Amino acid sequence: MNAVILVGGLGTRLRPLSINTPKSMMPVVNIPFIEYVIRRLSRHNIKHIVMAISHLAQPIKNYIGDGRRFGVSITYTVEDTALGTAGAVKNAEQYLDGETFVALNGDIFTDLDISAMVALHKRRKAKITIALIPVEDPTFYGLVETDDKGRITRFLEKPSREQITTNMINAGTYIMETDVLNSIPAQTMFSFEKEVFPPLLQKGEPIYAFPSSCYWMDIGTPQKYHQLNRDLLNGESNQFNFTANTRISSGKNSNTHRTAEITGPAVIGDNCTIGQKAVFNGAVVIGSGSTIGDGAIVEDSVIWQNVEIEKGAIIKRSIIADNCLIGSKSTIVDAVISDNVTITADYNLKAGSKIWPDKTIG
Numbered sequence: 402m403n404a405v406i407l408v409g410g411l412g413t414r415l416r417p418l419s420i421n422t423p424k425s426m427m428p429v430v431n432i433p434f435i436e437y438v439i440r441r442l443s444r445h446n447i448k449h450i451v452m453a454i455s456h457l458a459q460p461i462k463n464y465i466g467d468g469r470r471f472g473v474s475i476t477y478t479v480e481d482t483a484l485g486t487a488g489a490v491k492n493a494e495q496y497l498d499g500e501t502f503v504a505l506n507g508d509i510f511t512d513l514d515i516s517a518m519v520a521l522h523k524r525r526k527a528k529i530t531i532a533l534i535p536v537e538d539p540t541f542y543g544l545v546e547t548d549d550k551g552r553i554t555r556f557l558e559k560p561s562r563e564q565i566t567t568n569m570i571n572a573g574t575y576i577m578e579t580d581v582l583n584s585i586p587a588q589t590m591f592s593f594e595k596e597v598f599p600p601l602l603q604k605g606e607p608i609y610a611f612p613s614s615c616y617w618m619d620i621g622t623p624q625k626y627h628q629l630n631r632d633l634l635n636g637e638s639n640q641f642n643f644t645a646n647t648r649i650s651s652g653k654n655s656n657t658h659r660t661a662e663i664t665g666p667a668v669i670g671d672n673c674t675i676g677q678k679a680v681f682n683g684a685v686v687i688g689s690g691s692t693i694g695d696g697a698i699v700e701d702s703v704i705w706q707n708v709e710i711e712k713g714a715i716i717k718r719s720i721i722a723d724n725c726l727i728g729s730k731s732t733i734v735d736a737v738i739s740d741n742v743t744i745t746a747d748y749n750l751k752a753g754s755k756i757w758p759d760k761t762i763g
């Protein structure tokens with residue numbers, strides 16, 4: 402079976418993390434996000450994947466290549482200007498062989514059972530099947546109403562509080578017949594949610610829901626990206642398991658001083674050094690090549706690669722991207738720090754700061 406993954410968005414809400422790193426290459430527990438998505442499709446026997454990328458997405462191509470090492474084959478379609486969710490899939494039509502296919506937003510981490518979803522789609526002879534998941538606050542999402550047989554009756558994009566009639570939202574995974582693409586103009590910005598699904602529903606096409614309450618998280622914002630890392634470390638998804646029952650995993654050539662206090666859950670990448678009496682509290686991820694100095698405290702934070710946190714620094718509820726230097730005894734709380742940033746020693750960064758790449762602060 403074929404799939405199209407949409408990975409050509411700008412990721413503006415994820416800034417400043419997404420300035421130098423495409424959303425799909427964000428490290429999630431030290432593995433680029435897109436790798437989880439591809440491996441999951443492969444496990445569901447989806448072996449040919451079209452990656453709908455933009456011209457900014459060379460790092461994705463460099464990392465994924467032809468897909469062989471993930472057990473799939475990959476084709477890339479590149480958009481000169483963004484074509485929107487439907488326009489991007491239309492652009493991939495020639496690679497879909499006229500067969501039922503899966504389309505998915507490339508920024509969603511989920512345990513959704515795609516095989517069961519495909520089976521339901523075929524049993525119902527649906528034109529489109531849309532995965533739905535429940536959320537607490539649906540106002541930021543596209544709501545989907547269904548009848549008692551699971552057939553979709555109405556779409557409601559980003560509703561106001563008074564309009565909310567369901568907490569089931571579009572989970573960004575679709576099974577489709579290729580003739581759906583006939584209603585989409587070529588090389589034109591076009592949206593499934595706004596311009597394809599509602600008119601097809603009006604025409605009476607069979608569009609069904611596949612509701613699920615499995616793990617689901619989009620990484621659209623730094624907060625959600627952080628939450629996904631936390632959730633995986635806390636065992637919320639079946640796609641991540643600690644092998645050691647201590648819930649602490651340490652990569653090759655990493656050295657944690659025997660006096661360091663790591664309560665876990667924590668994942669430490671390769672070639673890291675954790676100094677004397679360093680303390681980790683809560684869910685902590687440390688990327689490869691990073692150093693945590695003596696007596697530094699890292700709490701509920703995600704640190705990317707080649708970051709140096711000098712002795713006595715305190716990092717809480719923060720994300721620190723590649724190649725940053727945090728000076729000794731500095732304090733970083735609720736911050737999002739992009740790549741190549743230096744925070745000088747003894748500096749108390751204002752809580753909630755977002756720091757753009759290549760800056761020196763202090």
Ligand code: GTP
Pocket residue numbers: 407408409410411412413414415424453454455480482483484485486489506507508509621
């Ligand atoms: P924001 O700029 O923060 O809204 O992020 P985004 O650009 O990624 O948009 P959004 O979160 O709505 O996109 C959902 C998914 O669709 C993401 O995986 C995007 O990469 C993808 N996507 C959005 N627009 C396009 C597009 O024009 N072309 C392609 N190929 N993918 C897109």
